Amino acid sequence: MAGHTAKTDRRTKKTTRARRSPAARAAHRVLLMVATRKGAWLFHGDGARRNFRADGPHFLGHTIHHVVLDPRDRRTLLATARTGHLGPVIFRSTDLGRSWKEAAKPPAFAKVAEGEKDRAVDHTFWLTPGRPQEPGLWYAGTSPQGLFRSLDGGISWEPFSYINDDPQFRAWMGTVQDGTPDGPKLHSIIVDPRDANHLYFGMSGGAVHESTDGGRTFRTLIKGLEVVEGFDRANPMFHDPHCIRLCPSNPDRLYQQNHCGIYRLDRPGDEWLRIGKSMPKRVGDIGFPLVVHPRDADTVWVFPMDGSTVWPRTSPEGRPAAYLTRNGGRSWQRLDAGLPKGQAWWTVKRQAMAADGHDPVGLYFGNTGGELWASRDEGRRWNCIARHLPEIYAVETAER
């Protein structure tokens, strides 16, 4: 998604950075990685992003929570899989999905001492690659909640940091009965592009946490965030971030969609501002996915969900729409051209909406009804590019 390419002058050996021309950017084809309840698909876009060729299913019948292309080599894919009642694994491909090999050592909790309550990873939910300067480094978040790291490109994984076994974190993480219906999730693992030791992650439930020392210590970032009425907002256990994003164009700005609204945080400040209050009242600001613009930190897209009464988890009033702000959340614009005008009761999960790096930005989302939608013009017009897939859990983009 980077708007720059590195060039090396052979005479001086000096590396300079040059902005890619629009034509060169357009030549980069978009790859969509779609994870579903019953397998994974890759969708290869043409240069104009008009047509997408489906490649799949990969792992038919396996529950795939996340598929991510390593941005450092643009060849290696990681896919997190849970298979029926079998234990969870991570599959790895170094030829863009033509062949897959199972990770030698998938994420697993440390063995507990006799008499202690044990935990086993049910599924790996989230994958985050390290920075370009740290090839081979990956982070993973699991359910039950755990934080893991690989230093060899996803072949072997170890618990990362102290949090998996820390009594305070364990209390905030809750049990399998707490949080998301199919298990609490550790997600939104973010590495500051300027500093490998500056990390964020979210726990559903269990709040937002930040480290500035490479995971040796974490502090909680919950100031300004609301919780469900009647609960103590000072207790991280009651905070439920759904999706946290850092702006690549301004790494000091974070956005968050959580259980109680849409928020923005401008560092070095530590108080979240609820920007979802400016959403239309009848739609509200509850939802799961949140997408940031690759080059404009004031521009964000969300996909609201009905979070009223019993939490139907459908589009509000059966009328799905993305909402866009271009001013950091002061105002929002409804984007529903091309989407169903009514009786569409699906929604979009937290990992299932993504942007590409083109200009104008392409947006993509997969829904709980197995449809994959795309917009080539930043959400002004939507087109369905695949139907009848299984329930879509995640959509990621890459450019090749």
Add this chain to the structure above:
Amino acid sequence: MQVLIPTPLLSYTGKTWVEAEGGTLDAVLADLDRRYPGIRFRMIDEQEQMRPHIRFFVNNEQVFDLARSLRPDDRLMIVQALSGG
């Protein structure tokens, strides 16, 4: 000993009946993992617990203990008890 592999694990072995050695169920599963890397973790979690719905039968008798002794002429059947929607 002969070990029956359930269909969800055939991607590891490529065949329904395979050979494995060991004096206990745990040792046989360890030998299976040497021959077919990764297969044990799909059945036994990191706390050394049999995963839910994975069942082991020795000579048609269900076994719940990884330390259970086995003889070379025993027959181990691994079953995934399918359930749910």
